Amino acid sequence: MAKKWQEKNEWQEVALAPLAGSFHVIHRGPGGEVKNEFTVPNLIVTTGKIMLAGVLTGEATPFARSLAIGTGTTTPVVANTVMENEVGARVSAMFGLTATTAYYTGIFTADNPATEQVVTEYGLLSLAAAGYMFVHSTAPPITKATADSLEVQYRIAVQ
Numbered sequence: 001m002a003k004k005w006q007e008k009n010e011w012q013e014v015a016l017a018p019l020a021g022s023f024h025v026i027h028r029g030p031g032g033e034v035k036n037e038f039t040v041p042n043l044i045v046t047t048g049k050i051m052l053a054g055v056l057t058g059e060a061t062p063f064a065r066s067l068a069i070g071t072g073t074t075t076p077v078v079a080n081t082v083m084e085n086e087v088g089a090r091v092s093a094m095f096g097l098t099a100t101t102a103y104y105t106g107i108f109t110a111d112n113p114a115t116e117q118v119v120t121e122y123g124l125l126s127l128a129a130a131g132y133m134f135v136h137s138t139a140p141p142i143t144k145a146t147a148d149s150l151e152v153q154y155r156i157a158v159q
Contacts, residue, residue: 064132
């Protein structure tokens, strides 16, 4: 909550614009056929909220632009700073902005990860290696064979 100055020399709490985000996942086989497609909500974790505050003050560089997948199944909590069980290499996301919505897209191509994995976890982080987590989500399990691709789209809107 932000505070707003009132004529009585007091501060009054006012609500800030909420943020709503989700991961949209498209799982494709080696021939491009869609095997699974779904959208799941995410949780903005504490380090993500710190990043957002840093953007407002010009202190956050770089911002979250790396997508990650994992096999963790524990429900995300705001204290998360890393994926539960990250697999494969992080993918640098292409990003764009439309009005009050930011979009990120990345593709985990064949051989990323190098072995077949049951993917259940998604995250957006600040760096391609060690970095701060912005958002975290778990989802229905999908088996990504080594020849499959996984397109992960992240969207966050200021309401």
